[in-house]
Amino acid sequence: MGQLRVAVAGGTGRTGKEIVRYLNAEEGITVVGVVARTLAGKSMSVVLPDLGRDIPIFGDFAELCAVHPPHILVDFTTPQAAKQHFYQCLERRIHPIIGTTGFRDDELAEFATACSRAQLGGAVIPNFSIGALAMRQAVHAVAGLMQDVALLESYPRSKQEIPSGTSQRLASLLTAHRPELRREIPIHSVRLDGVLPQQEVRFGGEGETIVISHLVSDRGCFGRGVALAIKNIPRFAALVQDLEYLI
Amino acid sequence: MGQLRVAVAGGTGRTGKEIVRYLNAEEGITVVGVVARTLAGKSMSVVLPDLGRDIPIFGDFAELCAVHPPHILVDFTTPQAAKQHFYQCLERRIHPIIGTTGFRDDELAEFATACSRAQLGGAVIPNFSIGALAMRQAVHAVAGLMQDVALLESYPRSKQEIPSGTSQRLASLLTAHRPELRREIPIHSVRLDGVLPQQEVRFGGEGETIVISHLVSDRGCFGRGVALAIKNIPRFAALVQDLEYLI
Amino acid sequence: MGQLRVAVAGGTGRTGKEIVRYLNAEEGITVVGVVARTLAGKSMSVVLPDLGRDIPIFGDFAELCAVHPPHILVDFTTPQAAKQHFYQCLERRIHPIIGTTGFRDDELAEFATACSRAQLGGAVIPNFSIGALAMRQAVHAVAGLMQDVALLESYPRSKQEIPSGTSQRLASLLTAHRPELRREIPIHSVRLDGVLPQQEVRFGGEGETIVISHLVSDRGCFGRGVALAIKNIPRFAALVQDLEYLI
Amino acid sequence: MGQLRVAVAGGTGRTGKEIVRYLNAEEGITVVGVVARTLAGKSMSVVLPDLGRDIPIFGDFAELCAVHPPHILVDFTTPQAAKQHFYQCLERRIHPIIGTTGFRDDELAEFATACSRAQLGGAVIPNFSIGALAMRQAVHAVAGLMQDVALLESYPRSKQEIPSGTSQRLASLLTAHRPELRREIPIHSVRLDGVLPQQEVRFGGEGETIVISHLVSDRGCFGRGVALAIKNIPRFAALVQDLEYLI
Numbered sequence: 012m013g014q015l016r017v018a019v020a021g022g023t024g025r026t027g028k029e030i031v032r033y034l035n036a037e038e039g040i041t042v043v044g045v046v047a048r049t050l051a052g053k054s055m056s057v058v059l060p061d062l063g064r065d066i067p068i069f070g071d072f073a074e075l076c077a078v079h080p081p082h083i084l085v086d087f088t089t090p091q092a093a094k095q096h097f098y099q100c101l102e103r104r105i106h107p108i109i110g111t112t113g114f115r116d117d118e119l120a121e122f123a124t125a126c127s128r129a130q131l132g133g134a135v136i137p138n139f140s141i142g143a144l145a146m147r148q149a150v151h152a153v154a155g156l157m158q159d160v161a162l163l164e165s166y167p168r169s170k171q172e173i174p175s176g177t178s179q180r181l182a183s184l185l186t187a188h189r190p191e192l193r194r195e196i197p198i199h200s201v202r203l204d205g206v207l208p209q210q211e212v213r214f215g216g217e218g219e220t221i222v223i224s225h226l227v228s229d230r231g232c233f234g235r236g237v238a239l240a241i242k243n244i245p246r247f248a249a250l251v252q253d254l255e256y257l258i
Numbered sequence: 259m260g261q262l263r264v265a266v267a268g269g270t271g272r273t274g275k276e277i278v279r280y281l282n283a284e285e286g287i288t289v290v291g292v293v294a295r296t297l298a299g300k301s302m303s304v305v306l307p308d309l310g311r312d313i314p315i316f317g318d319f320a321e322l323c324a325v326h327p328p329h330i331l332v333d334f335t336t337p338q339a340a341k342q343h344f345y346q347c348l349e350r351r352i353h354p355i356i357g358t359t360g361f362r363d364d365e366l367a368e369f370a371t372a373c374s375r376a377q378l379g380g381a382v383i384p385n386f387s388i389g390a391l392a393m394r395q396a397v398h399a400v401a402g403l404m405q406d407v408a409l410l411e412s413y414p415r416s417k418q419e420i421p422s423g424t425s426q427r428l429a430s431l432l433t434a435h436r437p438e439l440r441r442e443i444p445i446h447s448v449r450l451d452g453v454l455p456q457q458e459v460r461f462g463g464e465g466e467t468i469v470i471s472h473l474v475s476d477r478g479c480f481g482r483g484v485a486l487a488i489k490n491i492p493r494f495a496a497l498v499q500d501l502e503y504l505i
Numbered sequence: 506m507g508q509l510r511v512a513v514a515g516g517t518g519r520t521g522k523e524i525v526r527y528l529n530a531e532e533g534i535t536v537v538g539v540v541a542r543t544l545a546g547k548s549m550s551v552v553l554p555d556l557g558r559d560i561p562i563f564g565d566f567a568e569l570c571a572v573h574p575p576h577i578l579v580d581f582t583t584p585q586a587a588k589q590h591f592y593q594c595l596e597r598r599i600h601p602i603i604g605t606t607g608f609r610d611d612e613l614a615e616f617a618t619a620c621s622r623a624q625l626g627g628a629v630i631p632n633f634s635i636g637a638l639a640m641r642q643a644v645h646a647v648a649g650l651m652q653d654v655a656l657l658e659s660y661p662r663s664k665q666e667i668p669s670g671t672s673q674r675l676a677s678l679l680t681a682h683r684p685e686l687r688r689e690i691p692i693h694s695v696r697l698d699g700v701l702p703q704q705e706v707r708f709g710g711e712g713e714t715i716v717i718s719h720l721v722s723d724r725g726c727f728g729r730g731v732a733l734a735i736k737n738i739p740r741f742a743a744l745v746q747d748l749e750y751l752i
Numbered sequence: 753m754g755q756l757r758v759a760v761a762g763g764t765g766r767t768g769k770e771i772v773r774y775l776n777a778e779e780g781i782t783v784v785g786v787v788a789r790t791l792a793g794k795s796m797s798v799v800l801p802d803l804g805r806d807i808p809i810f811g812d813f814a815e816l817c818a819v820h821p822p823h824i825l826v827d828f829t830t831p832q833a834a835k836q837h838f839y840q841c842l843e844r845r846i847h848p849i850i851g852t853t854g855f856r857d858d859e860l861a862e863f864a865t866a867c868s869r870a871q872l873g874g875a876v877i878p879n880f881s882i883g884a885l886a887m888r889q890a891v892h893a894v895a896g897l898m899q900d901v902a903l904l905e906s907y908p909r910s911k912q913e914i915p916s917g918t919s920q921r922l923a924s925l926l927t928a929h930r931p932e933l934r935r936e937i938p939i940h941s942v943r944l945d946g947v948l949p950q951q952e953v954r955f956g957g958e959g960e961t962i963v964i965s966h967l968v969s970d971r972g973c974f975g976r977g978v979a980l981a982i983k984n985i986p987r988f989a990a991l992v993q994d995l996e997y998l999i
Contacts, residue, residue, distance in 0.1 A: 142466035145403040149396035156392040159698040199693040204653040205709030207969050215699030218476030219389035228948050229465030406945040446940040451900040452956030454722050462946030475701050636960035639897040643890035650886040712970030713883035723959030
C-alpha cells in the first residue's frame with residue numbers, strides 16, 4: 012500500500028501539534044494539511060519550527076479536501092466541530108478518527124449507525140495513550156486476585172476535573188470486576204504544581220501489596236496510538252470505540 | 259463437606275510456622291499435626307504462643323499418619339524430605355501440596371507421572387503468594403504494548419541469590435512475550451539492609467512509563483495461596499504446577 | 506561503664522514485646538524485668554519463645570524495683586500507668602523513658618519541672634523510629650526550596666486516626682517552614698488492607714518533583730531509638746522530648 | 753534597582769532555549785540578546801514561536817556587547833566557548849554565570865583567582881535545578897541516621913554517561929558522610945526509553961526504609977535557579993560554585 016494521506020483538525024492546539032509532529036515522522040503516513048481557523052493560510056512551521064517541511068493550514072475542512080483530499084481525518088477540536096467533521100468525512104468516504112471528548116451517548120450511537128450504514132470504518136477514542144490502555148489491562152489482570160484497592164492520581168493544580176475522567180474510568184473497571192465490593196473505591200486526588208499526570212492503583216492483600224502506576228511525561232504519548240489507529244482503521248466497516256481493537 | 263484435615267511438614271520453620279498460623283484460623287480446615295524432627299513430642303504453642311490450641315509435633319510423617327491421618331499434606335521442608343513425603347502421600351491417597359523448591363525437571367516429571375497413575379491430585383508450587391501471581395499476570399498484560407522494559411528487585415543483603423528466582427521468572431515471562439527483543443532484559447538487584455522483598459517492572463514507551471511493583475511485607479502472604487490450594491486440590495487427578503489453577 | 510540495667514513496663518504488648526527482643530540482644534544493656542499485670546509471675550519466654558533466657562514478669566513496678574532495681578525504666582503502657590511510673594522513677598533516681606503517648610501539655614510541663622528539680626534525666630518521646638526522625642529532617646531540608654507540597658499516608662483499614670499523628674506532625678513542620686502558605690497542606694489518607702505504615706511527602710517545583718517516603722516494616726524499628734535513648738539519658742539532668750538529642 | 757540586562761550564550765540549544773523562555777517571563781530581567789553561531793542575525797522567535805517579542809541572535813559575544821551591553825551573561829555552550837566568554841565578561845565587568853560543564857579543576861581555580869582579582873561576582877554551577885539541590889540537602893540530612901544506602905538512577909537509553917554525574921556527586925556526598933562505610937555505595941543505572949531523568953536514594957534501617965527521589969520533567973526546572981543566580985550574583989565579589997549561596 013502507498014502512503015496514507017492524513018489531515019489533522021485542531022493540529023495547532025496543545026495536543027494536536029504533538030500529533031502532527033509525531034505523524035510527520037512516521038513511515039507510511041503523509042500529513043497533507045491541518046485545519047485551524049486562527050492560522051489559516053500559514054504553514055505548520057509557525058508553531059513547529061523543527062518540522063522540516065511545510066504543512067499547509069486551512070480554515071475549513073471542506074477547503075482542505077478540495078486541495079489535498081485525505082484518506083483519513085484525525086480530529087482534536089471541540090465536540091461541535093468534530094461532529095460536523097465526522098459527517099463530512101462519511102460523505103467523502105474519508106475515515107474519521109476522533110480524539111475529541113465530550114459526546115453524549117446518543118451522539119455516539121448515531122455515529123455508530125452512520126458508520127455501519129456507510130460500511131466505513133471510523134473511530135471515537137477518548138484516550139490514545141497506549142500506556143493508559145496497558146494500565147487498564149494490568150488493573151483488569153490483578154483486580155480479581157487482591158482483596159482491597161485504592162486509587163491515587165496526581166495532576167498540576169490547573170487540572171479542574173476532580174477526580175479525572177481517567178481515574179473514574181479505572182474505578183468503574185474495578186467495580187465491574189468486584190461487584191461484591193459494597194463500599195465505593197476511594198480516589199485520592201493529589202493536586203500539586205510541577206507534577207506530571209499520574210495514575211496509581213494500589214492493591215492490598217494478606218501480607219503483600221501491588222502498585223501499578225502510569226506516568227505521562229509528554230503529549231507525544233498519544234502519537235503512537237493515533238498512528239496505529241490510522242494504519243488499522245481502513246480494515247473496519249463500523250465505528251470503533253476501544254483503542255485495543257486498533258493496535 | 260466436612261473439615262479438611264491437614265498436616266504441615268516443616269511447620270516449625272520460618273515460612274512453615276506462618277502457614278500453620280494462617281491455616282489454624284481458616285474455616286473448613288483443621289491442622290491435625292506438624293512434622294518437625296527438632297521439636298518432636300512438643301506442641302506448636304512452643305513456637306506460636308498465641309495459637310489458642312495444641313497442635314502436636316511428630317518427628318516423622320508416617321507416625322503422624324498413624325495417629326491423625328490427614329487428607330492433605332502441606333510440605334515446606336527440603337527437596338529430599340519433600341520427595342519422600344510426596345510418595346508416602348500417594349501410597350496413602352493423601353494429596354501432597356509441596357512448597358519446597360529445588361527439584362530437577364526429571365523429578366517434577368516423575369511426580370506428574372505418579373499423580374496421573376494414581377489418579378490423585380498433587381501440587382508442586384514454587385511461590386504461593388497470590389500477589390506474585392497477580393504481578394506476573396499484570397506484566398503479561400502490559401508486555402506486548404510497551405517498547406522497553408527493565409526489572410528491579412530489592413532484598414536484604416542476606417539474600418544470596420542474585421538475581422532472585424522470582425526476577426528470573428519475570429524476565430523469562432517478558433522474553434517469551436517479546437522474542438523480537440534481541441538484547442537481554444536487565445535485572446537491577448538492590449541489596450539493602452532493612453528492606454522487604456520487592457519486585458519492580460518498569461516499562462517505557464513514547465512519552466509515558468508504567469511501573470508495576472510487588473512488595474511482600476509478611477510471610478503470611480503465602481497462607482492464602484496454600485489455603486486455596488488445599489480447598490481445590492481434591493478436584494484434581496493430576497499434578498498441578500501453576501497456582502492459577504488452584505485459586 | 507558496666508551493664509545498664511533496664512526494666513520495660515508494658516513489655517508484653519505489641520510494641521513492648523519488640524522492644525524487649527531488641528534490648529535483649531543489645532550489648533551494654535541487661536533487661537532485668539518486665540512489668541505486665543496479665544502475665545505476672547511468668548517469664549517473657551511465654552510471649553517470646555526465641556529469647557534464649559528468662560526475663561521475669563512482675564505485676565507491679567514497685568515489686569520489680571524491690572527484686573531487680575533498674576537504672577532505667579522504658580514505658581509503653583497507658584498515660585495513667587506511665588504517669589505513675591514516671592514519678593515512682595524520680596523517687597528512686599531511675600531514669601524514666603516514656604514511649605507512651607497521649608499526655609496533655611500541662612502534664613508534660615509538670616514532668617519537665619519534676620526532672621529539673623530532681624536533676625535527673627528523663628524522656629517522653631512520641632515516636633522512637635530513627636527513620637521518622639530522618640524523614641522530618643529531610644522534609645525540613647527541602648521545605649524552603651520547593652513551591653508546592655502534599656502529604657500522603659497509607660495505613661491498614663484498622664488504623665482509626667485519620668490522618669495519623671505522624672502526618673499531622675509533618676504538616677505542622679511544613680507549615681512552620683512556610684508561613685506564606687495560606688492554604689492548608691492537604692493530607693491524603695489511604696486506608697488499605699495489607700499495607701504497611703507509610704508516609705510520603707511530595708514536593709512540586711518548576712518542572713521537577715521530589716518525593717520523600719518512609720516505610721515501617723517492623724516494630725523492631727523502635728528498638729534502636731530506645732537503645733540509644735537508654736545509653737544517652739544518664740548524661741541529662743532534665744526532661745528530653747526530642748529523639749534527636751538522644752542519638 | 754532597574755531591570756537586569758541579561759545575554760544568553762547558547763540560547764538556541766535544548767537547555768538554553770528553555771532558559772531564554774523562562775527569563776523572558778521573569779520580572780526584573782530583560783533578555784537583551786542571544787549568542788548562537790548558526791542562527792546569527794535572526795530572532796529567537798524562530799526557535800520559540802510563542803515568545804511574544806523579538807530577541808536578536810548574534811554570532812559573537814563581542815558583537816552583542818557592542819549593540820546591547822548586558823549586566824550578566826548566562827552561558828550554556830561548550831567548555832572552550834564558555835572559557836573565552838568568561839574572560840571577556842571580566843574585562844567588561846559583566847557577571848558571568850556559567851552552566852556549561854566539563855572544566856578541569858585547574859581551570860576552575862583560575863576562574864576563582866580571576867574573579868577575586870577583579871573583585872567581580874561570577875558563577876560556575878554544574879546543575880541549576882533547585883530540586884537537585886534540595887535532594888542533596890535531604891540526603892545530607894538522612895545520611896548519618898540510617899544504616900545502609902543504595903542509589904538508583906533512570907535515564908533514557910540515549911544518556912551516555914553511566915552512572916550520571918549527578919549520581920556520582922550524590923555518592924561522593926554519601927561517602928563523605930559515612931567514612932566508616934568500607935564498601936562502595938552501589939549505583940544502579942536503569943536505562944529505559946521513555947523515562948525522565950530520575951535519581952533515587954534508598955536508605956535502609958532496622959525495620960524501616962526511607963526513599964528520596966527527584967524527577968525532572970522539564971528543562972524549565974533550570975530556569976528558576978538561573979533567575980535566582982542572576983538576581984544574587986551582583987552581591988558577590990568572587991567565584992561562586994554552589995547554587996545554595998545564590999538562592
